[in-house]
Amino acid sequence: MARRRWLMAGAAAGLGAIAARTIAAGSVTARAATRSAGPPVARIDTAHDTYFGETLADPYRWMENDRDPGWLPWLKGQNDYTRSVLDRLPDRATLLRRIEQLSGDQTLTAAVQRVGARLFYEQRPAGAETYRLCVREAGHDRILVDPSAIHIAGAGHVSLDWWGASPDGRLVAYGLSPDGSENSVAHVLDVATGRDLPETIPDTQGADPQWLADGSGFFYTQLTGRVDTPDRFLDARARFHRIGTDPAHDPILMQRGLDAAVAFDRIQTPTVSTSPGSRWALLTLTDIRPQQRLYIAPALDAAAGRAHWVEVAGFDDEIVAAALHGDELLLLSNRDHPLGRVLSVPAATPALAGATERVAETAQVIEAIAVAADGLYLTMMDGGVARLRKLPARGGVIEIALPFDGSIRGVATDPRLPGALFSYGGWLVPAEIWSVDAAGHLAPAGLSPKPTVDTGRYATTRAFATARDGTRIPYALIYRKDLRRDGSAPAFIQAYGSYGLTAYPPSFLGRMLALVDAGCVVGFAYVRGGGAYGEPWHKAGQHANKPNTWRDLIDVCETLCRDRWTSPRHLAIGGRSAGGITVGRALTERPDLFAAVIDGVGWSNPLRYVVEQNGYGEEPEWGAISDPQGYRWLKAIDSYQHVVDHTAYPAVLLTTGVTDPRVAPFHVAKMAARLQAATSSGKPILLRVDYDAGHGIGSTRGQQDREAADTYAFLLWQTR
Template identity: 45%
Template sequence: MTTRRKLMAGIGASAGIGLIGFKPAYAAIRPPVTRVEPVVMTRFGITTIDPYRWMENPKDPDWVPYAKAQGAYARHVLDRLPGRAALEKRIAALSGATEAVRDLQRAGNNLFLTVRPAGASSARLEVQGEDGTRRVLFDPNTAKTESGAHVSLDWWRASPDGTHVVYGSSPAGSEESVGRVIRVADGVTLKEVFERALFGPAYWLPDSSGFFINRLSDQTMQGTPDYFMKSVCWFHKLGDDPKDDLKAATFGLHQMVDLTEVEFPILMTADDSDFGLLLGIDGVRRELSIWSAPLEGITKGLPVWTKICSQADTITGFAHSGSTLYLTSEKENPLGRVVAVDLKEPSLTSAREVVPASRNPIEALSVASDGLYIQIMDGGPQRLRRLSKDGRLHDLTMPFEAGIYAVFSSATRPGLDMVLSGWLQHRSIWNYNPDTDQFSDTGLSPKPNIDLTPFESKRYLAKAKDGTQIPYVVMAAKNATKRGPAPCLADAYGAYQVSNTPFVNPRSLAMMELGGILMFASVRGGGDYGRPWYEAGKKATKSNTWNDYIACCEDMIARGLTSPAKLTIRGTSAGGVAVGRAMTTRPDLFAGVICDVGCVNLSRSEVEQNGPANFPEFGDPRVAEDYRNLVAMDTYFTIQDDVSYPAVMVITGITDPRVAPHQGGKLAARLQALPKQKKPVIMRVTFDEGHGIGSTRGQIDSKTADEYAFALWRAGVPRFQPRA
């Protein structure tokens, strides 16, 4: 057993400074020196030592100075890379040259769009009338907070008749949405204001007279582990004062609705249905709890709820039209089958199968007036199947090998619209017409005038430690590896059953134009092959995630595509587990590591506001088996004093509501203090950004330039080497 004396001695050696305070005078020329206050904790027989636990308190007087100094040091390092400024200019030209449309909704005689105009910083809400004329309803580019922070459009939904839109916006990438209503005819914002409306959008009644909206409890405090707990779903009648809204659902409100404290109650409607569906969404868990009741009773405060399924029933998707509820059931088959429930007499036991399980997993369901659409995952690319009203099932012929990034449909309209992208096909909005059985590009999202023909994408398979074949995709200029191994930025995620679907980001061309290659690994924990692939990289099997990542990197090297001296790996958010543990497992394999708002200290998740919501994904630290798994996937606690790690760039935004900034702060401090760490460790900090959701185009351009410049610097590309 490791004694407290040995643990304390180890921390003293790793820090090399003892209990020394922060010295801001050195911030611009070398990493800040910060205080070390070792906390020894033994839990379930596992002892950990945490030298920087004080960072978990954002009100600690040393935290903001430390973060500012780290940010200043990172800028000092990155801005000295000679090619960085030109790289950011090129990225900005690629990202902003063309208008981009992200979301749409057809309602009444209007078409509503989320539009980021060419050259603009943020997306805005527009409406297009029958005559084709478009006008702006809400533009965050012209809105600022009193402190000068930028504002982001977070979510919106138009009423079925197209006369009103309810939307949420927040400052500085915080995702702390405030809801408001716009009257479409004259663009006037109504008096209603909905605080703490983080989990939009709102869902309208079919007659457009009101909507249901989820809001955080006014009893919770931001930054605490119970912040997201016991949220409330309210019914708001259009024109009323929100203080008079009806509490429709929350923990403990109705005897028949056994919501847990963690579940978010979301009440959903369909344009052609008299029934409402109450969803209990347990953080990031895919399994749903669902109740149904007639809308008339819900809006009067006299709901007659019937429970349709619980999490144990393994229902992972739904769509409803009229009195029919379609459900994706994974209980009998982990790849999913579709069953139908009659909402007039709802019972899962009497549900009838309408689409049997196939060899490909079901991703999502959408309903239109002509039938049910089933989104299928096929190892990364996605496609659609259609169940027509007469019961015929057929596969739709996709316009290209695509990733489906959004589907927009209504039970009162035929067909659907969707956002598609390929590895080398620009993102665009397509429409499927069931009468012609054809897809067509709507032209609503103009394609950038960017030639993709000089580039190529190739799919490879790597052999994992246990023999499993792990797919990965490499994108590069067609001659990138002609002269030997190329600089490479590799990416992996591997969580929440999120798949590695085809997508081309115009910004990435800037990296490839300089001879760099990009790799995307479909590691386990993701959803490329459905639930079995997901479960094989979760909790007790999480080590597969980073070992698969390592296997893909080794396979690239064996093929001569890159080399350890030219390879930088990156992981974002939950991908912090993949990138961090790949680094601590094989520090010899990489030249650089980028951890972008990454989860690197998950064994301490119970102290974060978003921690409990992630217990289903990573584990509950209060449970012995889960805690052992969490410590094993915890990058911060697997760092060794006697190892020299690759160069590391930690990225965090101070307003991040999803991964607490102290995770990155701890990691950077720990690595910088290692006695054998010779390669640079920097922490890029911004104070007007969060998790990246809500960042402006310019902010994303700047971060992308930093990531690419860092990778090219570590790969030894001459134009990115700092001058002596």
């Protein structure tokens, strides 16, 4: 469903110049700390698992049980040791002060929704710790929800997780959670008074509220599994809440087993979506795959629980997005056209066999579609760089000229109104909200004041490395203009490579400018498994092809060394979440190539997904442990199982948050323990723990600042 609002996955705030002497002077002190003491040695309690005739040993299985009496003391001991090392790096405190200054100078706007004369937006103002929900009306701005003023017993902070305004702009449904846990409780706010209505709804992570046209109620998705158990995200259900009623009695519109005509698996989530100006509702069944199953029915029938859902498409039809425009249903399809084309069917008779092609496949990927009164807006992807096109009501597709190569974080439209709003920024240009009108004219929307950071001393390069199988892998570099390409510069190269997502599009570096100021080359490799070139690029780094993901990163890094941007003794790599697979396997396959590795909240032991709350939902991407082929795929990506004793591993910093609902803390904990026991290099293996944070989504500005200071100090210590 084309969203009428969009979410930005956390733009970075800036970091200014730190002299090179910071790290050079700190090496002796920190290395002395490493020699004089060590992290607590993890207890070995080996479990053995046999998969299809092959037995694997797991020496730290006990860490999967967060009630084990040794878990929290060991975790605390690891973090205490990490702090003793990082806090003694000279000028780390100076780094942090500079980060705090520059991140506090930047205003970040993360989501917008236009409803008539009201403009709703989610923003973290300069100096604020968390994002707020605001509304602009008649030229005046007003705060509607300020999580920093809300207190939940036992929580260090509260985060705004999601929100959506009713089509008339009178009400807003929104979700709050403690400590970055994303375990949302839904609230409903009256915009005129700024006060909450009495009703609240628990277990609404990713609720995605979708309103009826008259604003009398909204559809939402609710989780049913217990927190911190493997069934947390299984068997979710779609419900409808009518304003003023008890949410405990909200009708269940769809769940597994409810409708014999709509059978689906436990890992798939049902979501009911609506669109202003349309009398129809869409039922989508989704899992981690980009494809979806799609049904349609009248919205009022759906709200009343009497919908006869008509199937539009199955997973094999490869529909990746849908949008309603009155009685027309627009579909973004990859079937037989892997870079995407847009089809149109009547909502009343949505037969794909009779679909009309509205936008043909091109050499660029169609990533998303959004309907406005003046036409269909298309977000395009060109090897990591965003483009914007439009299909007007009459005529063919036109290009909307963007002012520089950058990234679009989303396009917000309303089918009743012309034009669109979107966030746009580049490596050296802070993101802000732009508007485009029906004539195609672009202009800043005036929501995000520009920070004062001067970017004139930096340069960027976009180039390609040739992978070992001949594939051209794009990468981007950001560096100081006076950089000497003699192989002596430190470099930090990040990669992701999963789910078909284009991670690390050109976005303002913010805090990472600290590394550039210190003479570091900052880079991003668009490895296979991601979405730089659409679904073919995704599939080329998935399942049996997954080794392409980390080997692409290795090949990019070797290219940078050959081209004298850096050299192995100065080279660091990093990845977060699923990027932990990429950097973890690059680490275990080529430990000689890197001086340092950053593994942030990363998947390290995916063979054990069966014991975590976000595990089973990953089966379409990684494979199922119950299947021999799936087991082979999972074993191949499991960094923990590929650590080899008596190997000279580089320095590694692993991070986790104890409330993480997406990647359980045991992943990086087990990886840290295994590396500490196996390495023969004498280089530090550090585990950093945030006790009131999760996956990073919902972390405060201060938490992000402190993690950045720790990471950059560690990197420069090990690569200079």
